[in-house]
Amino acid sequence: MAEHGNGDTGAVVTTGEGESGGYAIDNPGLPPHRPRLADVDEKYAKRSERQVSVLFFISIIGTVLFFIGYFAVGRMDSFDDYFEGMSALRVQNTLLGVGSALAMLGIGLGVVHWAKTLMPDHEVIEDRKPLRTEAHRQEAEQIVTEVIDETQIKRRPLLRNTLIAAALLAPLPALVLFRDLDRSEDFGVERMRHTLWGEGVRLVRDPVGTPIRASDLTIGSAMHVIPETLREIPGHGARLSEKAKSVVLLMRLHPDDFGDQIPGREDWTHEGIIACSKVCTHVGCPVALYERHTHHLLCPCHQSTFDAAENFKVVFGPAGRPLPQLPISVDEEGFLIATSDFTEPVGPTYWERGHTDPEGDYPKS
């Protein structure tokens, strides 16, 4: 199968495909083999041998280095001093990395160097086997024909058709089994229209939960806000899911800065304080950056930019909808409260979202 040493003679190449004929010259065959230094002089072969063994020895040193890093460097339970602990971790990580790198590279480079300098470097020519021969193809075809004949599936279409019907239906249970991936009691899209906000729910600081007075906000400042009722939600996961819908950004603008407000939203602000959903209408990242001079809100994920003075309309980026505004007021104690829930679903657009009335009413569903 393999023809060793052909390289030396510039082996004759089979040109059975009749392609070479068209080219400027005929395929000259393999170039003559050029012996390496180690092939002709044992001195150089010895040198290669020494180099390879040095590389293997470096590998051993690397392994030792790894153990030094693992056992001798800073016990991880002595993390009382934060900075000391971090630097010990850094040293240990470096030693483990460099040690194992040397251990691996020593072996790898050694073996490759060995192969390249000492193992034979004669190129070998091997014929490609045809993927099949014509005789085999005919034989296989005959077998397939006979097998199908023996099943009689062609003569009995009733068998074939009922089998197809059964096979199409059989995977459906496997699909239906996944229905309980969502076992929540309020399953469906309706829940996406409601958040914890509602009439009288206090706006509190995120994450500390202290209520906010109008006087806490100076003009140009902004605050990250959650509903006071969030802390009552039991369970970490459920709380995060509610928080994901109800995070709000609160900011105070100079009353003259406001552009034309959407009719019906005149009493949604309080002394220039305005609140909006912090969940981007694009794909839902928190719109966390507020620029006081331009009163622009920026989502750092995809740079959708909204203008707080212009009903949170989109001024740049991929969002296709303004941020929902939360109507706010103050209660008798002077703390900021919401006067209702959001009047439209917050967050990214979904198929069932549909029309939302700018007057503040959901479509009848």
Place this chain on the structure above:
Amino acid sequence: MSASKEKYTEAQYLEVDQYQPKTRTGRIANYVDTRVGGTGMIREFGRKVFPDHWTFMFGEVALYSFIITVLSGAFLTFWFDPSMATTRYSGSYAPLQGLEMSMAYATALELSFDVRGGLFMRQLHHWGALLFILAMSVHMLRVFFTGAFRKPRELNWVVGCALLILGLGAGFTGYSLPDEVLSGNGLRIIDGMLKAIPVVGTYISFFLFGGEFPGNEVIPRLYTLHIFILPALILILIAVHLFMVVTHKHTQYPGPGRTERNVVGYPVGPVYAAKAGGFFFIVMGILCLIAGTFQINALWNYGPYDPSPVQAGAQPDWYIGPFEGVLRLMPGYIGDFSLEWVIPTPWGGNSLALPVLIPMIPVALIFLGLFIWPWIEAWITGDKKEHHLLDRPRNAPTRTAFGVAVMTNYLIMWGMGSNDLIATHFGLSLNDITYWSRVLFFLGPVIAYILTKRICLALQRKDREVALHGHEAGVIEVSPEGGFSEKHKLPSEYELWSLVSYEAAAPSGPRPNAKGKVTAMEKFRSRLNRMWFEDRVEPVSREEYLEALEHHGHGEHTEGLEAAQSRGEIGPGTGH
């Protein structure tokens, strides 16, 4: 194989039982052989020939980095607990002590700070995954630009494409597991994209998250995908991939002694096995070095996932870049006209989030195109032959140009995934970068196509020139007449063969089908075919070559002539 019909003599059966191995190794080999038939394998693979070229290495890097990622990942599973149950962190990382977080994040921190070597293995796992996808990508580019996907390897190309997509899936699911702010926002984006899918999207999101985002189900589900389903699929497909490589035998670059009917290279035993085996250790060594010295995903800086905070300048892993970038590229409004449409229906309308859906189109087209490319190209070129000799990219100018055009488009999307960092690092306006990228998204591929095609054709002409006139030797000679000429060194016949042995098919007109009719589809095909082949540089023909040899034979005369021409003494001739 008609093995079942072959007849064996009793003696042949007895031979097997009666053979007495002489050495210890022989006894072990015989034991295995008489039970599972190992000699067949050794006969097949022991001296199997593999062509050698540095560009064949990327597939190997992908395989090895996958193995390393699996091994380091298995280590991580012994400590990592993918639970979203709440715990209060009490590990040794002081800044987060006392914070409420999920078990997933807490155990990821435990792995980083309290398990010796845990941080190293986490970083090795992450770097390994990045390299896995990078190596796959480069390997695919190599296969594409050399035409290795052509018959009979189309199906193996498809397996490779599936591996890339599974690799991306494995990468993203792993990235999301630690449940900190950065990856949580990544999941949030996935949630938003799912919800944009018409009709079923909202429910897909519900089923993935077990309710509304983020819930407390998603991390364990991603974990199952990440450590079981996706790696199992990848392993199976790698096995299929390698099996097919053995069946087809490896492709080889054109060169002296190489034909469509043979394989030229080193035998597996010992050279190829040693090189490939050694290379595994080299890849692992380099990954260890990177994991030990370059920090990646410092998740203790991010804090436990919370839907409220987010960092400016957050970047996904490199391979998610195009998906992220194309989202950033898309405008939500054109003028005052929102691209988000509401389809009026009796029940209040359905929303079409086009700013999210449209960006999915180019990405989906590129990946779909990848899968079916071998058939598209064969259809256009009408080439149904087997190919085992690779194309030098310049010798397939249209394919190369098209590939570079798609790459350009992909890279613009990829770069846009970091538009905020480009803006801050280079002091540019983020908005301007985005506007220009929107233009480049369409214009870039066109420019890239034209440039690449011209460069390929120019390189082919250069090859012709070298084949006919030799290399410029850099030696200027002055003839007795005072003419200057540069010496040319003729290439060896081995080099010459590499320069002239390629095919440049001419466009073929529309062909009538069996009924003798030229269909509209066939006319379309032939238009594409003309586009594909019309700009071409023919390889040097035998006549041209012989003529050039003649020309060199009378070197002095011609050189004198050229020199005289350059002095303007003789009118301009036809040159060469």
